[in-house]
Amino acid sequence: MAERLFELLFKYRPVVFARGDLVFAAPWPLVVVLVLGVLALGIGVTAYRRSPAAVSARARAGLLGLRIGAVAVLVFCLTGPALRVSTIVPQQNFLGILVDDSRSMRVADGDGRTRGALAADVLASGGPLMRALGERFKLRVFRFAETLGRVDSVEALTFDGRRTDLTEALAAVRRDLATVPLAGLVLVTDGADNAAGVLADPLLSLAADGVPVHVVGLGRETLEPDVELSRVAAPPTVLEGTAVAVELAVRAAGYEGRRVPLQVEDEGRILARTEIRLPATGEPTSVRAHFVATEAGPRRVRFSIPLQDGELIAENNTVEALITVERRTERILYFEGEPRFELKFLRRAVAEDEGVAVVTLLRTAEDKFLRLGVEDSSELASGFPRTRAELFRYRGLILGSVEASFFTHDQLQMLAEFVSARGGGLLALGGRQAFAEGGWTETPLADVLPVVLERAVRTDTAPFFAEVAVELTPAGRDHPALQLRGGAEASAARWDSLPVLSMLNPVREVKAGASALLLGRGPGGAYVVLATQRYGRGRSVALPVQDSWMWQMHADMPPEDDTHEVFWRQLLRHLVADVPDPLDAAVSVDRVEPGRPLTLSAEVADSGYVRLNGADVRATVVDPAGGEHDVPLRWTVRHDGEYEAAYTPSLAGRYEVRVTASQRGQLLGQATTYFEAGDVGAEFFGAGRQTGTLRRIAEETGGRYYTPANLRTLPEDVSFTESGATVVEHRELWDMPVLLLLLVGLLSAEWVWRRRRGLA
Amino acid sequence: MESRAVSAVAPPGRAFYFTRAVYSDYRSRSRGNWSTDFPKADRQFLIGLTRLTGIDAYEREHPMRLDDPALRRYPFLYAVEVGAMALTEAEVTGLRGYLLAGGFLVIDDFWGSLEWANFEREMQRVLPEYPIVELPLDHPLLRTFYAIEEVLQVPNVWQGRRGGPTWERDGYVPHLRAIADDRGRLMVLINWNSDLGDAWEWAEDPYYPLPFSNYAYRLGVNLILYGMSR
Numbered sequence: 003m004a005e006r007l008f009e010l011l012f013k014y015r016p017v018v019f020a021r022g023d024l025v026f027a028a029p030w031p032l033v034v035v036l037v038l039g040v041l042a043l044g045i046g047v048t049a050y051r052r053s054p055a056a057v058s059a060r061a062r063a064g065l066l067g068l069r070i071g072a073v074a075v076l077v078f079c080l081t082g083p084a085l086r087v088s089t090i091v092p093q094q095n096f097l098g099i100l101v102d103d104s105r106s107m108r109v110a111d112g113d114g115r116t117r118g119a120l121a122a123d124v125l126a127s128g129g130p131l132m133r134a135l136g137e138r139f140k141l142r143v144f145r146f147a148e149t150l151g152r153v154d155s156v157e158a159l160t161f162d163g164r165r166t167d168l169t170e171a172l173a174a175v176r177r178d179l180a181t182v183p184l185a186g187l188v189l190v191t192d193g194a195d196n197a198a199g200v201l202a203d204p205l206l207s208l209a210a211d212g213v214p215v216h217v218v219g220l221g222r223e224t225l226e227p228d229v230e231l232s233r234v235a236a237p238p239t240v241l242e243g244t245a246v247a248v249e250l251a252v253r254a255a256g257y258e259g260r261r262v263p264l265q266v267e268d269e270g271r272i273l274a275r276t277e278i279r280l281p282a283t284g285e286p287t288s289v290r291a292h293f294v295a296t297e298a299g300p301r302r303v304r305f306s307i308p309l310q311d312g313e314l315i316a317e318n319n320t321v322e323a324l325i326t327v328e329r330r331t332e333r334i335l336y337f338e339g340e341p342r343f344e345l346k347f348l349r350r351a352v353a354e355d356e357g358v359a360v361v362t363l364l365r366t367a368e369d370k371f372l373r374l375g376v377e378d379s380s381e382l383a384s385g386f387p388r389t390r391a392e393l394f395r396y397r398g399l400i401l402g403s404v405e406a407s408f409f410t411h412d413q414l415q416m417l418a419e420f421v422s423a424r425g426g427g428l429l430a431l432g433g434r435q436a437f438a439e440g441g442w443t444e445t446p447l448a449d450v451l452p453v454v455l456e457r458a459v460r461t462d463t464a465p466f467f468a469e470v471a472v473e474l475t476p477a478g479r480d481h482p483a484l485q486l487r488g489g490a491e492a493s494a495a496r497w498d499s500l501p502v503l504s505m506l507n508p509v510r511e512v513k514a515g516a517s518a519l520l521l522g523r524g525p526g527g528a529y530v531v532l533a534t535q536r537y538g539r540g541r542s543v544a545l546p547v548q549d550s551w552m553w554q555m556h557a558d559m560p561p562e563d564d565t566h567e568v569f570w571r572q573l574l575r576h577l578v579a580d581v582p583d584p585l586d587a588a589v590s591v592d593r594v595e596p597g598r599p600l601t602l603s604a605e606v607a608d609s610g611y612v613r614l615n616g617a618d619v620r621a622t623v624v625d626p627a628g629g630e631h632d633v634p635l636r637w638t639v640r641h642d643g644e645y646e647a648a649y650t651p652s653l654a655g656r657y658e659v660r661v662t663a664s665q666r667g668q669l670l671g672q673a674t675t676y677f678e679a680g681d682v683g684a685e686f687f688g689a690g691r692q693t694g695t696l697r698r699i700a701e702e703t704g705g706r707y708y709t710p711a712n713l714r715t716l717p718e719d720v721s722f723t724e725s726g727a728t729v730v731e732h733r734e735l736w737d738m739p740v741l742l743l744l745l746v747g748l749l750s751a752e753w754v755w756r757r758r759r760g761l762a
Numbered sequence: 763m764e765s766r767a768v769s770a771v772a773p774p775g776r777a778f779y780f781t782r783a784v785y786s787d788y789r790s791r792s793r794g795n796w797s798t799d800f801p802k803a804d805r806q807f808l809i810g811l812t813r814l815t816g817i818d819a820y821e822r823e824h825p826m827r828l829d830d831p832a833l834r835r836y837p838f839l840y841a842v843e844v845g846a847m848a849l850t851e852a853e854v855t856g857l858r859g860y861l862l863a864g865g866f867l868v869i870d871d872f873w874g875s876l877e878w879a880n881f882e883r884e885m886q887r888v889l890p891e892y893p894i895v896e897l898p899l900d901h902p903l904l905r906t907f908y909a910i911e912e913v914l915q916v917p918n919v920w921q922g923r924r925g926g927p928t929w930e931r932d933g934y935v936p937h938l939r940a941i942a943d944d945r946g947r948l949m950v951l952i953n954w955n956s957d958l959g960d961a962w963e964w965a966e967d968p969y970y971p972l973p974f975s976n977y978a979y980r981l982g983v984n985l986i987l988y989g990m991s992r
Contacts, residue, residue, distance in 0.1 A: 340816045341990040342777040343837050347864060349991070353945065366907055366987055367815045374991065403777075434777070434818055467775040506775060548777075555863045557831035 011740040014733055015715060021722040022085030027732060032081060039077040043070060057759050068752040075745045083735040088728040090138060095185035095726035097139035098175050101125060101156055102191035104147040104163035105685035109221060111314050117220040118161040121190050124710055125156040134717035139185060146171035164595055165684055169199030176207060183726035186214045189699065192221040193692030196684040205702045212725040214705035216716060221691040224284060227256030228314045229307055232687045236323035237579065238588065240295045241332060241357045244575045247482035248291045248323065250305055255283040257310055266293045267304045276490060292485050298329035300656065300676040317686035324592035326676055332578040335396040336362045337386055339404025339435050347551030351570035358574045390416055390610045394424045397581040398574065403433025406441040418446035422538025424611045427577035432546035437507040452516035452535035453509045453544045469502045470522025472531050478519035483576035486568055496565065501556035505529055509546040543577055584609060585671030587661035596679045599650040604635055606643045606663045606670060613643025617670060619663045621647065626655025651679035777818035780804050782825045783841035788848040795843035798871060803963035810979045811986065815907065828853040833860055838989045839867045842959050845877025847884045858888045861949040866989035869950065871957040874931030878954060889941055894952065897938040903948065903988040908980040913938050916974045919960045923969040929955065947992055951985060958982055
C-alpha cells in the first residue's frame with residue numbers, strides 16, 4: 003500500500019530510487035535556469051516590498067517564503083532531474099530460479115494449501131510471473147534440496163527431498179551459471195535449512211559478483227496448530243536393566259495446557275507412558291521420559307506424542323534415539339572400614355542384579371579384612387589397592403565408614419584420580435568415620451566430593467546424631483536413579499512416605515555445580531542426603547546417611563516393597579554410567595542419510611588411563627549387507643588420545659562399528675558402537691519459515707525479500723541490476739505528480755493568504 | 763508376663779546392638795527363660811567383641827520384645843532357652859516380619875529332643891515354609907572371622923567347672939542348624955545342645971575351661987560378622 007502511494011506520488015517505485023543515481027539533464031544550460039529563477043524571485047520581492055504598510059512584516063515574510071518555494075520547484079523542474087539506473091537488456095541475461103524441493107514444502111500452512119502448491123502456482127509455466135520474467139530474461143529453473151538440479155519447469159518438482167541445503171544450493175547454482183550473463187537469482191523456499199552449512203561463504207561470493215538473490219519466503223513462521231518433539235538427549239550406551247532418563251524438547255502451538263501422553267517404545271514394545279502438559283505457543287519446554295532398558299543390544303527407542311486434531315505436521319510428533327543396551331557386569335569396589343548393617347543390606351539389594359557386582363572389602367579388625375565377591379584368591383589379597391592399575395580395574399568405588407588416615411598420601415591421591423582421570427564413579431557413604439568426622443576435610447577427596455565438608459570437627463561435644471525425613475528435591479524428582487516403581491507421581495508419593503533415616507555427619511551444603519537430589523528434614527534443619535556431581539572425567543556421589551537399610555527393615559515397609567533394592571540398583575548404575583574404558587568408540591550422529599558422511603571417533607588410553615597419541619586405531623565398519631570396511635582412525639591433535647575418521651555409508655540400515663586400538667603390537671582395547679543410515683526426517687523439525695535467514699540472504703546480496711502476496715513487482719525489481727548485460731537508462735523526474743502538487747499547493751496558499759490580507 | 767515390662771532404652775547411633783529376644787514361654791521363671799545369663803553374658807561378650815573386632819558396638823545389654831515394631835532397627839537378635847518358648851500371635855508375626863525383612867536370629871542354650879521339638883514347633887509357626895537344615899562345616903559363617911573347624915559342645919558353667927559331662931538331658935551331640943531364605947542367606951542360626959551364653963558369662967572364671975570360652979567367643983564373633991555382612 004505504502005509502495006503504491008509512493009509510486010503514485012513519485013512516479014517510480016522506491017526500488018528505482020534505491021538503485022538509481024540522481025542526475026540533471028536539462029536541454030538548456032543551467033545558468034539560464036538560475037537567471038530565470040533569480041529574476042522571478044526579484045519580481046516577487048519587489049512586489050511585496052511595495053505592498054501596503056497595513057501588511058505586517060511577518061505576513062510579508064511568510065508570503066515571500068511561499069513564493070520562493072514555488073519558484074524553487076519550478077527551477078528544479080527546469081534543471082531536468084532524472085534517475086540514472088542500470089537495467090537489463092531484454093533476453094540478453096539469465097535469471098536463475100531456485101525452488102525448494104524438500105519435504106517441508108509439503109506442509110499445508112498456507113490457508114490449507116501446501117507450500118509446494120503455492121510455489122507451483124506462483125511459478126506456473128505461462129503464469130503472470132513467469133511470463134513477465136520470461137519477457138525480460140532467459141530463465142533457468144532449478145530444484146534444490148540436499149543437492150541442486152536443473153528442471154524444465156516447476157511442475158516437475160515432487161517435494162520429496164530429505165534435506166534442505168541452502169549453502170550448497172547457492173554455491174552450486176553460481177557454479178552452474180558461471181559462464182553466462184547472470185542478472186540475478188530468485189530463491190523460492192521456506193528457508194528451513196537443516197544442513198548446518200556456512201551460508202556466509204556463498205553469500206559473500208554472490209555479493210562480490212553483484213548477483214542479487216531475490217527471495218520468496220513460503221509458509222508461516224510459527225506452525226499452528228502443531229506439536230513437535232525434538233532434540234532428544236539420550237545416553238548412547240546404558241547397562242541392561244538401567245533406569246534411563248531421556249530429555250526431550252517439546253514445542254507446541256495452539257494447544258496450550260493440553261495434557262497429552264508421551265510414549266516410549268522399543269521396536270514396538272511399549273516401555274513407558276507418561277503424561278505431559280503442552281507448553282504455550284512459542285515456548286519450547288523440556289520434558290523427561292523415564293524407562294528401563296531391558297533388552298540388550300542396539301535398540302532404536304521411539305518417543306511419540308499422538309497426533310492432535312488439526313496438526314500441520316504429523317511426522318514431527320515422533321523422535322528416535324539409538325541406544326546401545328549392554329549386557330555386562332560392572333564391578334564396583336566397596337571398601338567398608340567397620341562392620342555395619344549398611345554393608346549387608348546394600349550387598350543384598352544388588353545381589354540379584356547381573357549388571358553390577360559389588361566386590362567388598364570389609365575391615366573387620368585392625369589389619370584384618372573380609373573379602374566378599376572377589377573373582378579369585380589374589381583379588382584384594384593385600385587389602386585396599388596400592389596401585390592405580392589395581393584400583394582402576396573397578397568402574398565404581400564405594401567408601402564406607404573409614405577414616406582418611408587409613409590411607410597413605412598416594413592412596414588418597416589415587417582415590418581422587420580414580421574419579422578425575424580414570425573417570426570412575428565414587429560414592430561416599432555416611433558413617434562414624436566418614437566425611438569431616440573421618441578426617442577427610444583436608445584430603446584430595448574433599449575436592450572430589452559434591453558436598454562441602456566442615457573445616458574442623460569439634461571433639462569436645464557428643465557425636466552428631468539426627469533422624470531425618472527424606473524428601474526429593476526438584477532435581478531428584480527428575481533423576482533417573484530416584485525413579486521408584488509406578489510412574490513419576492507414584493514415585494514422588496512413595497518418597498514422601500519412606501521411614502526416617504539417621505545421620506552421623508551433619509552435611510548441609512552442596513558445592514557449586516553439584517546437584518542435591520535428596521534432602522533430609524531433621525530437628526536441626528535440612529541436611530543433604532544425596533548429592534552428585536561430575537568431577538573431571540568421572541562422577542562423585544555423597545550419601546551421608548548411615549542406615550538406608552531402614553527402607554528395607556522398617557516395620558512400616560511391606561514385605562513385598564522393593565524400594566530399597568530399586569534405590570540401590572539404580573544408584574549404583576548411575577554411579578558407573580558413562581564410565582570410560584581404555585578404549586571408547588563413538589559416532590557423531592546415530593542416524594545419517596545414506597551418502598552423507600559421519601565421523602567415527604575413539605578415545606584411547608592405557609591401563610592407567612593415560613591418554614595415548616601414538617596408537618594404531620582401526621575401525622571395521624560392518625554394513626547392513628554384512629560387508630566389512632576397514633577404516634583407519636587418526637589422532638586429531640586437538641586432544642590427547644582422541645582419534646577420528648570420516649565414513650560415508652552407502653546402504654540404508656544398521657551399521658556396526660568395531661574399533662580396536664593397539665600399540666607396538668599389544669592390544670589396548672576393543673569397542674563396538676552402532677549407527678543407522680536412512681531417512682532422518684529432518685525436514686519435519688523446525689519447519690517454520692526462517693524469515694531471518696531469508697532476509698539475510700536478500701540483504702547481503704542486494705536482493706529483496708518477498709512473500710507470495712507482494713510478488714507483483716518482482717519482474718521489474720529484478721531488471722534493475724548491475725550484473726549481466728545491462729544498459730543505462732535515464733528516468734525523468736520533472737513530471738513527478740508530487741512536484742505538481744507541491745507547486746499548486748504553494749501558489750494556492752500564497753493566493754489565499756493574499757486574499758485575506760486584501761492584497762488580491 | 764513379666765517380660766512385657768522390658769524395653770530397650772539405648773542411645774541411638776551405634777553400629778551394633780547385641781539385642782536379646784524377649785519372648786513368652788510357658789515355664790514360670792521369675793523373669794522368663796529369655797533372661798537366662800542376662801545381662802552378664804551379654805556384657806562380657808560385648809567386651810570381647812569390641813576388643814577382637816572393629817565393631818562399634820553398644821557396650822550394654824539390649825533386650826527387646828518380638829512384637830515391638832522398633833525391633834526392626836536391630837537386625838541381629840539373640841535368643842536362649844527356647845525349649846519352653848510359647849510365642850503369642852503378635853510375637854509370631856513380629857518375628858516372621860523381622861526375619862523376612864533381613865533380620866538374623868541366633869538361638870542358643872537349649873538341650874535334648876523335647877526342647878528341640880518345642881522349638882521346632884514354634885519355628886513352624888514363624889516360618890512354616892522354610893526347613894531347618896544342618897549347617898555344613900564348610901559354610902562361610904564358620905570362616906567369616908575365625909576359621910572354625912569343628913562344632914564343640916559348650917557345657918553350662920556348673921558342668922564345665924566340674925569337668926563333668928558336657929551334655930544335658932539327651933542332648934549328647936552338639937548341632938549347628940540353620941534356616942535359610944530362598945537365596946540361601948541365613949535367617950536363623952540354631953546352636954542346639956550347646957551353651958555359648960554360659961561360656962561368655964563365665965569366661966573370666968579360672969575354673970571354667972578355656973577351650974569352651976575360646977570357642978564360644980570365636981563362634982559368637984563369626985555369627986555377628988556374618989549377620990552384619992551377608
